[in-house]
Amino acid sequence: MTPLQVPAKTLQVPTADISPEMQKFIAAPLNPGWTFHPKTGEEWRAMADKIAAGVVPGLPAMQERMHVKVESSTIDGVRVNIVTPDDIPEQNRDKVIVHVHGGCYVYFPGASGTTEAIMMAGFGHYKVIAVDYRMPPEAYFPAALDDAMTVYKSVLKTTAPKNVGIIGTSAGGALTLEMVVKAKQDGLPMPGAIAPGTPMSDVTKTGDSFYTNEFVDNVLVSPTGFCDDAAAFYAHGHDMKDPLLSPVYADMTGFPPAILTTGTRDQLLSNTVRVHRKLRRAGVVADLNVYEGESHAQYQFDDRVPETKEAFGEIAAFFGSYLGK
Amino acid sequence: MTPLQVPAKTLQVPTADISPEMQKFIAAPLNPGWTFHPKTGEEWRAMADKIAAGVVPGLPAMQERMHVKVESSTIDGVRVNIVTPDDIPEQNRDKVIVHVHGGCYVYFPGASGTTEAIMMAGFGHYKVIAVDYRMPPEAYFPAALDDAMTVYKSVLKTTAPKNVGIIGTSAGGALTLEMVVKAKQDGLPMPGAIAPGTPMSDVTKTGDSFYTNEFVDNVLVSPTGFCDDAAAFYAHGHDMKDPLLSPVYADMTGFPPAILTTGTRDQLLSNTVRVHRKLRRAGVVADLNVYEGESHAQYQFDDRVPETKEAFGEIAAFFGSYLGK
Numbered sequence: 225m226t227p228l229q230v231p232a233k234t235l236q237v238p239t240a241d242i243s244p245e246m247q248k249f250i251a252a253p254l255n256p257g258w259t260f261h262p263k264t265g266e267e268w269r270a271m272a273d274k275i276a277a278g279v280v281p282g283l284p285a286m287q288e289r290m291h292v293k294v295e296s297s298t299i300d301g302v303r304v305n306i307v308t309p310d311d312i313p314e315q316n317r318d319k320v321i322v323h324v325h326g327g328c329y330v331y332f333p334g335a336s337g338t339t340e341a342i343m344m345a346g347f348g349h350y351k352v353i354a355v356d357y358r359m360p361p362e363a364y365f366p367a368a369l370d371d372a373m374t375v376y377k378s379v380l381k382t383t384a385p386k387n388v389g390i391i392g393t394s395a396g397g398a399l400t401l402e403m404v405v406k407a408k409q410d411g412l413p414m415p416g417a418i419a420p421g422t423p424m425s426d427v428t429k430t431g432d433s434f435y436t437n438e439f440v441d442n443v444l445v446s447p448t449g450f451c452d453d454a455a456a457f458y459a460h461g462h463d464m465k466d467p468l469l470s471p472v473y474a475d476m477t478g479f480p481p482a483i484l485t486t487g488t489r490d491q492l493l494s495n496t497v498r499v500h501r502k503l504r505r506a507g508v509v510a511d512l513n514v515y516e517g518e519s520h521a522q523y524q525f526d527d528r529v530p531e532t533k534e535a536f537g538e539i540a541a542f543f544g545s546y547l548g549k
Numbered sequence: 550m551t552p553l554q555v556p557a558k559t560l561q562v563p564t565a566d567i568s569p570e571m572q573k574f575i576a577a578p579l580n581p582g583w584t585f586h587p588k589t590g591e592e593w594r595a596m597a598d599k600i601a602a603g604v605v606p607g608l609p610a611m612q613e614r615m616h617v618k619v620e621s622s623t624i625d626g627v628r629v630n631i632v633t634p635d636d637i638p639e640q641n642r643d644k645v646i647v648h649v650h651g652g653c654y655v656y657f658p659g660a661s662g663t664t665e666a667i668m669m670a671g672f673g674h675y676k677v678i679a680v681d682y683r684m685p686p687e688a689y690f691p692a693a694l695d696d697a698m699t700v701y702k703s704v705l706k707t708t709a710p711k712n713v714g715i716i717g718t719s720a721g722g723a724l725t726l727e728m729v730v731k732a733k734q735d736g737l738p739m740p741g742a743i744a745p746g747t748p749m750s751d752v753t754k755t756g757d758s759f760y761t762n763e764f765v766d767n768v769l770v771s772p773t774g775f776c777d778d779a780a781a782f783y784a785h786g787h788d789m790k791d792p793l794l795s796p797v798y799a800d801m802t803g804f805p806p807a808i809l810t811t812g813t814r815d816q817l818l819s820n821t822v823r824v825h826r827k828l829r830r831a832g833v834v835a836d837l838n839v840y841e842g843e844s845h846a847q848y849q850f851d852d853r854v855p856e857t858k859e860a861f862g863e864i865a866a867f868f869g870s871y872l873g874k
Contacts, residue, residue, distance in 0.1 A: 225562040225576040234555070235553040235761060240756070240823070241827070440553070440761050514822040
């Protein structure tokens with residue numbers, strides 16, 4: 225079939241129906257780290273530590289704004305951060321949200337991986353257990369998923385499955401879906417609801433928006449950028465089309481209700497809507513929210529941005545509708 | 550704010566999770582009519598007749614596949630085509646769907662404007678009244694909306710408002726929204742549910758995907774193409790930002806439940822998600838379906854395409870959930 229030739233273009237920063245705070249993220253230049261292509265796990269880790277050092281100093285103020293406290297702990301040997309909101313309404317007290325952070329399976333170790341968990345706890349008023357899963361060079365596939373499953377199984381000992389939610393964005397969105405795939409494979413009960421945000425649901429460079437939004441998404445930028453390299457590095461030779469790495473290829477029958485979030489400029493717009501459609505085709509309740517002008521995962525960059533509050537409001541309302549049912 | 554420079558690119562035809570039938574539409578070259586810029590209503594009408602002549606010969610076979618019959622009539626002086634499925638299940642017999650066709654307010658007169666109505670009736674098993682509204686050079690804004698409202702008001706005489714649905718795509722998606730805006734303005738009751746498909750909700754060339762998907766969408770192609778010209782021609786000097794022409798600017802409080810449909814390559818992806826978000830922000834039930842790789846309105850180009858059956862299945866299920874409630 226004949227390919228389409230698309231001429232070069234100049235894109236202005238969109239402003240209609242976009243808050244000034246979000247416009248700043250949309251107006252940012254291409255992520256300078258998009259061409260980072262290290263060869264060793266130690267190099268990935270050094271970059272992860274550098275990025276984390278930019279995140280961690282902001283956490284105390286963020287926790288204060290979100291009215292949560294965070295405690296580091298371990299669950300059956302897996303590192304976790306437990307995020308507890310000051311105020312948990314009655315109907316949320318028997319609920320637990322498991323959080324798996326993003327970062328292409330290599331970024332956001334330790335406390336730096338708690339921002340989304342803090343927002344989920346703060347905006348949603350749920351207790352959230354953030355899994356600080358092992359990443360290269362400490363461990364490779366399926367270590368991240370194994371750690372997440374260890375925490376999920378532990379939570380099931382004290383919490384009814386229907387009262388457990390799972391949330392994550394990007395690699396965390398993929399892990400959210402991978403956990404459900406793995407739970408199905410292992411005969412574990414399904415969680416009550418899931419919130420896979422712009423999931424890396426296909427790490428085989430398949431998905432049309434990888435190409436239509438190449439050099440349009442200012443976060444991931446390109447399917448030849450750092451993120452796909454990082455996923456392959458984590459996979460460590462494993463088949464990239466395994467649904468435990470590319471969950472878009474899973475049989476989604478019997479999945480729990482899911483809310484998906486993405487943006488129109490997102491490299492993973494396609495791989496979010498492919499999951500949405502596969503869920504719907506399998507008869508699963510699946511809600512899709514696409515934010516105007518946003519690149520990859522920008523809806524969860526800063527709790528002070530109105531669209532972030534909106535996105536977590538949608539997710540919290542969805543969990544409120546489906547958890548426990 | 551600094552604009553983004555996007556280099557030229559070559560886009561392959563996406564195939565993952567896309568039927569071979571839909572791939573053919575996605576693989577089509579840019580719509581050769583995209584640069585059509587006539588100066589008179591007569592020229593628009595000549596082109597509309599030419600396009601219609603390509604559609605009409607296929608209608609008998611389509612009606613047969615969809616198991617519907619179509620009767621031309623008038624309602625309070627407005628031309629309509631009444632589409633009746635051979636089989637209407639009990640729960641749909643007191644329901645009526647009003648259809649407003651697309652075509653940038655200038656295309657698809659008469660029988661050529663019935664294809665979507667036939668699909669709605671055939672896939673959804675509802676009686677559908679397709680409004681063959683006046684278009685240039687016969688009449689200008691607000692003639693299309695006036696004709697649609699005449700039919701809506703007539704239907705309300707015999708059908709409870711909660712049992713009336715409205716569907717339309719592109720200009721028809723805009724008209725669907727404009728009808729609700731106008732009903733609010735005039736103190737008429739709201740319909741039970743609406744299905745605005747990839748609505749031309751903003752005819753001021755605002756909406757980020759006009760630019761990100763310029764020369765990517767092979768149907769509308771560009772905000773400087775025929776469609777925006779046609780909308781301005783229909784507007785006839787009226788303020789393009791009036792919510793009766795650009796309904797994204799309407800107050801959407803109190804709107805009925807809405808299901809929206811678009812594609813990742815659609816010029817109107819942004820103006821679909823902007824409406825979706827505005828509805829949600831106003832507390833309205835609003836469902837969004839985005840189809841992988843599709844350009845503007847391709848989900849309703851051919852009833853034999855699996856994604857078309859899927860899209861109308863979604864719309865019919867949504868009407869089934871909300872009409873009469």
